[in-house]
Amino acid sequence: MPDYTARRIDEMEAGFGGGFVKARAELGVTAFGMQVIQLPPDFGDYPEHDHAESGQEEVFLAIGGSGWIDVEGERIDLDRKTFVRVGPGARRKVYAGPEGLRLLAIGGAPGEPYKIVPLTELGASS
DSSP states (O other), X not given: OOOOOOOOGGGSOEEGGGTEEOHHHHHTOOSSEEEEEEEOTXXXXXXXXXXXXXXXXXXXXXXXXXXXXXXXXXXXXXXTTOXXXXXXXXXXXXXXXXXXXXXXXXXXXXXXXXXXXXXXXXXXXX
8 A cells, every 4th residue: 555645734633723734743744844824814923933943944835825924024925836945043924915824834954853843743732
Protein backbone atom coordinates (compact mmCIF):
# COMPACT_ATOMS: atom_id res chain seq x y z
CA MET A 1 0.00 0.00 0.00
CA PRO A 2 1.40 3.47 -0.89
CA ASP A 3 2.52 5.72 1.97
CA TYR A 4 0.37 8.85 1.76
CA THR A 5 -2.25 10.83 3.66
CA ALA A 6 -4.97 13.02 2.15
CA ARG A 7 -7.29 15.29 4.13
CA ARG A 8 -9.57 18.19 3.25
CA ILE A 9 -8.66 21.38 5.13
CA ASP A 10 -12.26 21.97 6.21
CA GLU A 11 -12.35 18.52 7.85
CA MET A 12 -9.13 18.98 9.88
CA GLU A 13 -9.01 19.79 13.58
CA ALA A 14 -8.49 23.48 14.27
CA GLY A 15 -7.67 25.51 17.35
CA PHE A 16 -8.15 29.15 18.29
CA GLY A 17 -11.76 29.27 17.10
CA GLY A 18 -10.95 27.65 13.76
CA GLY A 19 -8.09 30.02 12.95
CA PHE A 20 -5.24 27.52 13.34
CA VAL A 21 -5.69 24.30 11.35
CA LYS A 22 -3.45 21.47 12.58
CA ALA A 23 -2.43 20.30 9.09
CA ARG A 24 0.92 18.83 10.17
CA ALA A 25 -0.65 16.57 12.77
CA GLU A 26 -3.61 15.65 10.55
CA LEU A 27 -1.26 14.50 7.78
CA GLY A 28 1.24 12.84 10.12
CA VAL A 29 4.13 15.09 9.04
CA THR A 30 7.11 14.85 11.42
CA ALA A 31 9.98 16.43 9.45
CA PHE A 32 8.78 20.06 9.56
CA GLY A 33 6.02 22.25 10.93
CA MET A 34 3.00 23.00 8.77
CA GLN A 35 -0.26 24.69 9.67
CA VAL A 36 -3.05 26.52 7.87
CA ILE A 37 -3.88 29.92 9.35
CA GLN A 38 -7.42 31.18 8.67
CA LEU A 39 -8.15 34.84 9.36
CA PRO A 40 -11.50 36.64 9.01
CA PRO A 41 -11.90 39.66 6.71
CA ASP A 42 -9.72 42.67 7.55
CA PHE A 43 -8.20 40.89 10.58
CA GLY A 44 -5.15 42.71 11.95
CA ASP A 45 -4.67 41.15 15.39
CA TYR A 46 -2.39 38.26 14.38
CA PRO A 47 0.53 38.55 16.83
CA GLU A 48 3.75 40.10 15.62
CA HIS A 49 6.57 37.67 16.39
CA ASP A 50 9.91 36.21 15.42
CA HIS A 51 11.58 32.84 15.91
CA ALA A 52 15.04 34.07 16.92
CA GLU A 53 15.12 31.79 19.97
CA SER A 54 14.16 28.59 18.14
CA GLY A 55 15.99 29.42 14.90
CA GLN A 56 12.90 28.49 12.87
CA GLU A 57 12.45 30.01 9.43
CA GLU A 58 8.97 30.11 7.92
CA VAL A 59 7.54 29.98 4.42
CA PHE A 60 4.07 31.36 3.70
CA LEU A 61 1.71 30.92 0.74
CA ALA A 62 -1.82 32.30 0.51
CA ILE A 63 -4.15 29.50 -0.54
CA GLY A 64 -7.35 31.52 -0.25
CA GLY A 65 -8.50 35.10 0.18
CA SER A 66 -6.03 37.95 0.32
CA GLY A 67 -3.73 39.73 2.72
CA TRP A 68 -0.19 40.78 3.37
CA ILE A 69 2.69 40.17 5.71
CA ASP A 70 4.70 42.95 7.31
CA VAL A 71 8.34 41.92 7.77
CA GLU A 72 10.12 44.57 9.84
CA GLY A 73 8.25 47.41 8.14
CA GLU A 74 8.21 45.97 4.62
CA ARG A 75 4.80 45.00 3.26
CA ILE A 76 4.65 41.92 1.02
CA ASP A 77 1.31 41.06 -0.57
CA LEU A 78 0.22 37.45 -0.10
CA ASP A 79 -1.33 35.66 -3.07
CA ARG A 80 -1.52 32.19 -4.60
CA LYS A 81 1.53 32.80 -6.82
CA THR A 82 4.01 34.19 -4.30
CA PHE A 83 5.91 32.27 -1.64
CA VAL A 84 7.37 34.38 1.18
CA ARG A 85 10.27 33.09 3.31
CA VAL A 86 10.98 34.85 6.61
CA GLY A 87 14.22 34.22 8.51
CA PRO A 88 14.24 33.36 12.21
CA GLY A 89 15.23 36.79 13.54
CA ALA A 90 12.89 38.88 11.38
CA ARG A 91 9.76 40.22 13.08
CA ARG A 92 6.61 39.40 11.12
CA LYS A 93 2.90 40.14 11.33
CA VAL A 94 0.14 38.84 9.05
CA TYR A 95 -2.92 40.84 7.98
CA ALA A 96 -6.06 39.63 6.19
CA GLY A 97 -7.67 41.49 3.30
CA PRO A 98 -11.40 42.12 2.75
CA GLU A 99 -12.09 38.45 1.81
CA GLY A 100 -10.22 37.05 4.79
CA LEU A 101 -7.07 34.95 4.38
CA ARG A 102 -6.25 31.25 4.32
CA LEU A 103 -2.47 30.93 4.65
CA LEU A 104 -0.23 27.86 4.47
CA ALA A 105 2.67 28.23 6.93
CA ILE A 106 5.64 25.84 6.79
CA GLY A 107 8.52 26.06 9.27
CA GLY A 108 11.66 24.44 10.55
CA ALA A 109 15.10 25.26 11.93
CA PRO A 110 17.88 24.78 9.36
CA GLY A 111 20.16 21.87 10.24
CA GLU A 112 18.02 20.81 13.21
CA PRO A 113 15.55 17.95 13.62
CA TYR A 114 11.99 19.24 13.82
CA LYS A 115 10.63 19.55 17.37
CA ILE A 116 6.87 19.10 17.51
CA VAL A 117 5.15 21.87 19.46
CA PRO A 118 2.57 20.24 21.78
CA LEU A 119 -0.06 22.90 20.95
CA THR A 120 -0.06 21.68 17.33
CA GLU A 121 -0.95 18.10 18.26
CA LEU A 122 -4.44 16.71 17.72
CA GLY A 123 -6.59 17.07 20.82
CA ALA A 124 -4.38 19.79 22.34
CA SER A 125 -6.32 22.66 23.89
CA SER A 126 -5.99 26.08 22.32
